Amino acid sequence: MSGTWAYIAQRTSAMIMAPLVILHLVVIVYAVRSGLTAEAILGRTQGSLFWGLAYGLFVLAAAVHAATGVRVVISEVTRWRGRSLNLAVSAFGLVLLVLGGRAVAAVVL
């Protein structure tokens, strides 16, 4: 049963990330080609609900996707499975969420 929910979480997070990755790449290309300064970028992102939601969702989806993906890789490459593995990858996902969340907060708040 936990395998089914991990599968659902991984596929759903992938579906969420797909358009957000494209958005992220467009933002990078736009920022670099336009020669935007850090100040100019922060001017656009600070206080923006859109960028806060978009990158907040991106970070959440990436954390879930990476954790569930690593869970599968570890279970196939090693003999580590079950509850302890679920807890370990949940902790890994939480670390990614906190780190990513801090980055989003830094440019939006």
Add this chain to the structure above:
Amino acid sequence: MPTMSALNVSVWRGAADGRFETFEVPHSTNQTVLDVVTYIQRLLDSTLSYRFACRVGMCGSCAMTVNGRPRWTCRTHVTKVAPDLRLEIAPLKNLPVIKDLTVDMSDFFTKWQRAKGRFAPTKTRSDPVEKIIPDSQARQAADAGIECINCAVCYAACDVVTWNPDYLGPAALNRAWTLQNDTRDGDQRQRLRAVAGDAGCHACHTHQSCQEHCPKNLNPTASIAGLKAAAFRAALTGKL
């Protein structure tokens, strides 16, 4: 059948820690790989162990690894797989070798049971025969996978089975999918529960080796995809 030339045949001998032994076998027209193995066992070395029964692609007992690929040997012509007249014949992968070319199929069939690959009747012989509409979506899905002969070629070809020995494998999951689409079956919820999870359909990476190697041209990957979607829906609606 006229003999044309000689085949150079390497055959696995012993259990997992065995080695290849080379034989020279006369090549003839329309010769199958099973003919080659039978020739060796009958005329060159009677201690060679292998399995076969029907010789016509129905029983699924003669599968072996031929030049690196799992195949049904009774329907595999030598000329198609060994144009250079060199054959390497080994037991199926992903199953413990008993001796020479025979593997222990216990895991394979136990997983068939774990996947609830058994029809669960909902009627008795007193009930009228159920009407099945042949072109209904469910029946067509069942028909697409129903011709499996349990040869374990897909199981031997599957990388996920190698990585995760608990994985039910393509054949058992394909069987479960055909029963999930059988409107007469009464064990669908329990079966979906049995095949969902890390050792079940969600472990499949969609490599499609099972489809590539299936001698009956079935597509277990598609069946597994059907199970994934069904488990997905059932989990979201609290029916798993």
